[in-house]
Amino acid sequence: MARPLSDDRRNTIIIAATELISERGLGTSTADIAKHAGISNGSVFTYFETKTDLFNAIYSELKEELIATVLAAIPSDQEEKSQLRYFWSARTQWGVTNPQKRKALAQLHVSDKITIVSRQAATVSAAPILNLIAQVAMRGTLRAAPPSYVVELVEGMAGTTMDFMIANPAMAEEASQAGFDALWRMLA
Amino acid sequence: MARPLSDDRRNTIIIAATELISERGLGTSTADIAKHAGISNGSVFTYFETKTDLFNAIYSELKEELIATVLAAIPSDQEEKSQLRYFWSARTQWGVTNPQKRKALAQLHVSDKITIVSRQAATVSAAPILNLIAQVAMRGTLRAAPPSYVVELVEGMAGTTMDFMIANPAMAEEASQAGFDALWRMLA
Amino acid sequence: MARPLSDDRRNTIIIAATELISERGLGTSTADIAKHAGISNGSVFTYFETKTDLFNAIYSELKEELIATVLAAIPSDQEEKSQLRYFWSARTQWGVTNPQKRKALAQLHVSDKITIVSRQAATVSAAPILNLIAQVAMRGTLRAAPPSYVVELVEGMAGTTMDFMIANPAMAEEASQAGFDALWRMLA
Amino acid sequence: MARPLSDDRRNTIIIAATELISERGLGTSTADIAKHAGISNGSVFTYFETKTDLFNAIYSELKEELIATVLAAIPSDQEEKSQLRYFWSARTQWGVTNPQKRKALAQLHVSDKITIVSRQAATVSAAPILNLIAQVAMRGTLRAAPPSYVVELVEGMAGTTMDFMIANPAMAEEASQAGFDALWRMLA
DNA sequence: GATGAATGAGTATTCATTCAT
DNA sequence: AATGAATGAATACTCATTCAT
Structure with missing residues (x-):
């Protein structure tokens, strides 16, 4: 059934984004969030359709x-x-x-x-x-x-x-x- | 002696920026602020060195x-x-x-x-x-x-x-x- | 002996792609083609090495x-x-x-x-x-x-x-x- | 009255875009067009609001x-x-x-x-x-x-x-x- | 000083392709 | 073989700032 969506990864993204938002505000780029989470640019969007969705999830x-x-x-x-x-x-x-x-x-x-x-x-x-x-x-x-x-x-x-x-x-x-x-x- | 900075213009910029910030947030572009103030793009920067300076002034x-x-x-x-x-x-x-x-x-x-x-x-x-x-x-x-x-x-x-x-x-x-x-x- | 490639699936892909190309042009994404064909993303590439290959086949x-x-x-x-x-x-x-x-x-x-x-x-x-x-x-x-x-x-x-x-x-x-x-x- | 829009530059962009389109098709990127025209990325958009506008102009x-x-x-x-x-x-x-x-x-x-x-x-x-x-x-x-x-x-x-x-x-x-x-x- | 064109780094998002399951 | 998550290069467009006029 292929690699399943990982709750871990989802959490990692949320945690990374939370940290960056607290330090740099809502202007934080999705690329920086990805880097901070140790994943690829695109993966942010396999877990959250848009940056806005990510922010609402957080x-x-x-x-x-x-x-x-x-x-x-x-x-x-x-x-x-x-x-x-x-x-x-x-x-x-x-x-x-x-x-x-x-x-x-x-x-x-x-x-x-x-x-x-x-x-x-x-x-x-x-x-x-x-x-x-x-x-x-x-x-x-x-x-x-x-x-x-x-x-x-x-x-x-x-x-x-x-x-x-x-x-x-x-x-x-x-x-x-x-x-x-x-x-x-x-x-x- | 060159033309002195005009307090009027400075104020116009601040007022325009205040209005746009209240409507669109801090992401408002300096170009939009200039347009709203009825002045040119570049003039914003003869009155305020940077966008941050403008924000602090406001x-x-x-x-x-x-x-x-x-x-x-x-x-x-x-x-x-x-x-x-x-x-x-x-x-x-x-x-x-x-x-x-x-x-x-x-x-x-x-x-x-x-x-x-x-x-x-x-x-x-x-x-x-x-x-x-x-x-x-x-x-x-x-x-x-x-x-x-x-x-x-x-x-x-x-x-x-x-x-x-x-x-x-x-x-x-x-x-x-x-x-x-x-x-x-x-x-x- | 592993499962053989299915002609049926191959055809399904070609038909789906043809429909989408006619509606949306050659820019159609392989992911959309897969979805339209009712198969997974990756399967497109087990039947056609690249998107270009698929297009040539069509x-x-x-x-x-x-x-x-x-x-x-x-x-x-x-x-x-x-x-x-x-x-x-x-x-x-x-x-x-x-x-x-x-x-x-x-x-x-x-x-x-x-x-x-x-x-x-x-x-x-x-x-x-x-x-x-x-x-x-x-x-x-x-x-x-x-x-x-x-x-x-x-x-x-x-x-x-x-x-x-x-x-x-x-x-x-x-x-x-x-x-x-x-x-x-x-x-x- | 500041630097005026230059017909020359406009033409250069159109010519560069025409050449690239003929070689690489409509998928040619605006960045490549800019580079080929010898101007900056952003300048394309001071002459044409969107890529579509540029294409219509051409x-x-x-x-x-x-x-x-x-x-x-x-x-x-x-x-x-x-x-x-x-x-x-x-x-x-x-x-x-x-x-x-x-x-x-x-x-x-x-x-x-x-x-x-x-x-x-x-x-x-x-x-x-x-x-x-x-x-x-x-x-x-x-x-x-x-x-x-x-x-x-x-x-x-x-x-x-x-x-x-x-x-x-x-x-x-x-x-x-x-x-x-x-x-x-x-x-x- | 005023103007607005020029710059180029930066942005969210897409997508062909790969690969772990 | 089938799946779908992972990747990362690529894309059109924006914008603070600079600078020629």
């Missing part, structure tokens, strides 16, 4: 990984504040542990190459998290604000916090803690 | 304009909360009034073409604002957090809020208000 | 088919004018009945990928036809002209006539008739 | 040149047969004198990249010739056939004749003469 994979990580970290048997704290901790920790993924994801997030479909798929997976945030906000300062706005506010704070943590590793733990306090004050 | 101009607008809106004879409210109002209002500038600035902000020098220059001009924020934060939840982190948090919230206001004009006023309430809860 | 097959059809249509027991008329009728009819083959053959005919060998082989098979034409021309206007020139003149007229017949099906019969009259006038 | 130029040459050779004060003879002589002579142009034109003629607009423009310029042919045919064998068919028949014969003349220079004159006799027999 976006989806990173989002799913992030969401899965965060979801796994939230215990279901705790009160909301505790759950939110676990969310926040996992969220910021992921970014610090995976700075390249974090940076690439941030760039992809604002790119107009990422389709609504990709974005919505991520939203679906993240539903429990979004619900948790909405739940917490429901009785606080932002109770009247649209949930999508609240969620973006939280995402923005997480992004700022991660950037700071990455730039100041020594203060990472404190920053995450301070971030959570600010978040809780803001939401609750 | 970043600086937009930042300075924003800062000046906000500064002008903050009365010096009021208590901190009131000052902060004026700041917030002017900040978000500017973005809604100048959506193209807002969008271009957002893109430039995350670009790796913008130098630290450009970024720091803006920080200097914004000192009074940064001080105000730091002052407010000094006795609140984030009292122990580094001021630069707090400021970025505020900037992030403003960005999120403006995006939402621009996307939902009908709810713009409420969103700005809700944003301020959240900000105050978070900081104070 | 040229030869189409030529042979055309020649065989025309030869079968010429009765041996008639006078020359009648034979020539049968030839002409079969020749133009074939083109109208097989427009894809006609179109593909026309493209291959002018391609520089078709070798002299392929071209000469066709000439050999067509000998009886060429002789008939030469015979007819021998006593006419073109009696002093080289036979190869005369034959090409006839071929050209047939091509033009077929193109016209295919483009104007309603006038096909008349055109074929008019073409023969012109041919006879020219030759005899 | 087609038009060659057709116009051919038509002008032929028209200039037809005396207006002679009877039809004589005019047709002058036409035929000029037509075949042009092809023999300019074998590369002849070959390139033949390839472009059958290419689907050449627009109807380009083709029609040529038809308009060639009107006197087309009329002459139609006039001659009006009382002959092909009197009932559509003029467009008759014209294509003539073009085909001219093409065949030129090919033969080019391939057999020693017999060129005779072939042209024989071609005319055949043409006249066929038409009149």
